[in-house]
Amino acid sequence: MILLSGFEPFGGDRTNPSWGAVRIARDILRGEGLDAEAVELPCVFGESVRVLHREIARMRPVLVISAGLAGGRERLSLERVAINCDDARIPDNAGNRPVDEEVVPGGPAAYFSTLPVKAALRALQIAGLRAEVSQTAGTYVCNHVFYGLMDYLAAESPGTRGGFIHVPRESQPGTPGGMPLHDMGEGIAVVVRTALATTLDVKVPAGAIH
Template sequence: MILLTGFEPFGADSINPSWQAVQLAREILRREGYTAEAVELPCVFGESVDVLVESIARYQPNVIVCAGLAGGRERLSLERVAINCDDARIPDNKGQRPIDEEVVPGGPSAYFSKLPVKAALRNLQVAGIKAEVSQSAGTYVCNHVFYALMHHLAADTETRGGFVHVPYSAEQLQAESTAPSLPLGVMAEGIAVIARTAVGTGLDVKLSAGAIH
């Protein structure tokens, strides 16, 4: 069972391509014979985690791929590290703006993704989809969900889970926009690649994908 999540719109955006992309990815995976579900998370500290945990309890997934929007990035970003820090530059959709607060009070400083991020990167590259390994998921609701997911799965040796950021979709931008983007269909196929890789890969591969800064 594969669980995919995306977010509702936030800030000044009227749509969120992460939710659109995971819905399309769910359909791709279902056509291939996988059991897959997609859930929209509120862009709200706390509530987003509640919906995620309730969905995990309901669907009992083996693989969880959460997605969120990182406007300005050029490619799919496989997040490697979730940190125990909420530090919101803008309020969430309920007006909350935590600053320098822990996601889980007393929790570890960070968790690594349980997805095989290097194998997924390789498979995305083979598929011709722009992708990278990212060392920071930020400190907004995306990282909040990522860290809470990893904390939830900390003692679970069977379930694989992690987070991927997507850029703006080409469909949502105005014609004159110069912001980086990807077509929704490409993002959806990329998320499906990540989910397939998590299902079919044991140990992650060693592949250079680090960053100098």
């Protein structure tokens, strides 16, 4: 079982491309004979993680990939690390705005993705999809879910691999920037295929200077 998650709209947007993208990826993977499901998470601190944990416990997947929107980015961002910090610049959809709070009180400072992010980056580039390895998932609900996912897997399902992908805004006719929704979905499917086929990540440079 492969579990994918995306988010409901937030910040005044009417849609969230992360949810559309994971549904496309789910359908692509099902078409290839893989057992895949997608779940939409609320853009709410706490509740988003509880929903994801519930679905993991119910489905018992071997791979979990969560996705979220990073509107200022132009590439699929394979997140390397989740930090134990909630610091919200804007309220979530329930009006919560935690500042300098831990995602999991007393938890580790950070968790690394257990996805083969470098191999996935190479596979995405070969597929002609814009991608990068990102060193920060922010401190909003995306990082909250990423950290909550990795903390849960470490404690409850250490054999399950997991990670997070940020997607850009959906491209619109006549508007520069963004990425077609189908390309986002295909990119997530590429990452799934790579994770299923790769036990040891490749060692290629994909770091950041700043």
